Amino acid sequence: MAAPAERHAQIGDVETFWREAPGSDVLYLHGVPTDGEDWVPFIERTGGYAPDLPGFGRSAKPSHFDYSIPGYARFLERFLDAAGVGRVSLVMHDWGGVGLALAQASPERIEKVVLIDAVPLLAGYRWHRFARVWRTPLAGEMLMGFTTKWAMRRLTGFTVDRAATPPGLVDRVWSHFDHGTQRAILKLYRSAPPGTLAAAGARLDRVGAPALIVWGEHDPYLPTSFAHLYAERLGGDAHVEIVEGAGHWPWLDRPQLVDTIAGFLRP
Numbered sequence: 001m002a003a004p005a006e007r008h009a010q011i012g013d014v015e016t017f018w019r020e021a022p023g024s025d026v027l028y029l030h031g032v033p034t035d036g037e038d039w040v041p042f043i044e045r046t047g048g049y050a051p052d053l054p055g056f057g058r059s060a061k062p063s064h065f066d067y068s069i070p071g072y073a074r075f076l077e078r079f080l081d082a083a084g085v086g087r088v089s090l091v092m093h094d095w096g097g098v099g100l101a102l103a104q105a106s107p108e109r110i111e112k113v114v115l116i117d118a119v120p121l122l123a124g125y126r127w128h129r130f131a132r133v134w135r136t137p138l139a140g141e142m143l144m145g146f147t148t149k150w151a152m153r154r155l156t157g158f159t160v161d162r163a164a165t166p167p168g169l170v171d172r173v174w175s176h177f178d179h180g181t182q183r184a185i186l187k188l189y190r191s192a193p194p195g196t197l198a199a200a201g202a203r204l205d206r207v208g209a210p211a212l213i214v215w216g217e218h219d220p221y222l223p224t225s226f227a228h229l230y231a232e233r234l235g236g237d238a239h240v241e242i243v244e245g246a247g248h249w250p251w252l253d254r255p256q257l258v259d260t261i262a263g264f265l266r267p
Helices: 036-046 069-083 095-105 129-134 139-146 149-156 169-175 179-190 194-200 225-233 257-265
Strands: 005-011 014-021 026-029 048-051 088-094 110-118 211-216 238-243
Touching: 005 069, 014 036, 014 069, 026 036, 026 069, 026 095, 036 048, 036 088, 036 257, 048 069, 069 095, 088 095, 088 257, 095 110, 110 225, 110 257, 129 139, 129 179, 139 179, 149 169, 211 225, 211 257, 225 238
Parallel strands: 026 048, 026 088, 088 110, 110 211, 211 238
Antiparallel strands: 005 014, 014 048
């Protein structure tokens, strides 16, 4: 398997870094606090595009960017247009679920959908305890300021079995966890009270593409009930897979999921 190529270009007014491999038009969208490198094992199998979203990884982190669901949706539309991509499959993890805003606005553009422990654009979700602090002015800044690499390793819980966390993952995430990323996280969470999340998913029934919804059984942030609710709300055939013994990044606990998802994405 060849390593994906590294690209960068000005997308709108944001210098954007992404990984790209030939094969098929799949857009991989990472969550918080990671970046597009999460998707390297996937993109090696399927091809596609894995950007570092504005505010994360090696992309620019401008203070003026609109770190919100609509802001990222506009960015994604520009990114696909710049890449010359028409129809696209979306693979979304955590806050990568902002891609659903693009899917609802342009459902005819969406080939397939994969949701992996995605932030619920649904009614009834209450933010987890860290998010509630981040959403609180001053308290959020203080929590960010006091975060250490040790705390990130202990509290984020990339894998259920901490011994299974891939070597170098925490170092990689920590290396990009600067003031710009911290600011992006605070602005993103503060832009999305529960009512805004629910409103952002009001047209999910317009998304008629086949969907695979993968959820870690032991996700400490997002209950599995939202996997089933997503399946009910989306407008096409949707299959839910609850992954035993897995957490918020289920493919790290169960690497065979990479092949499962790649198989779903194949034509």
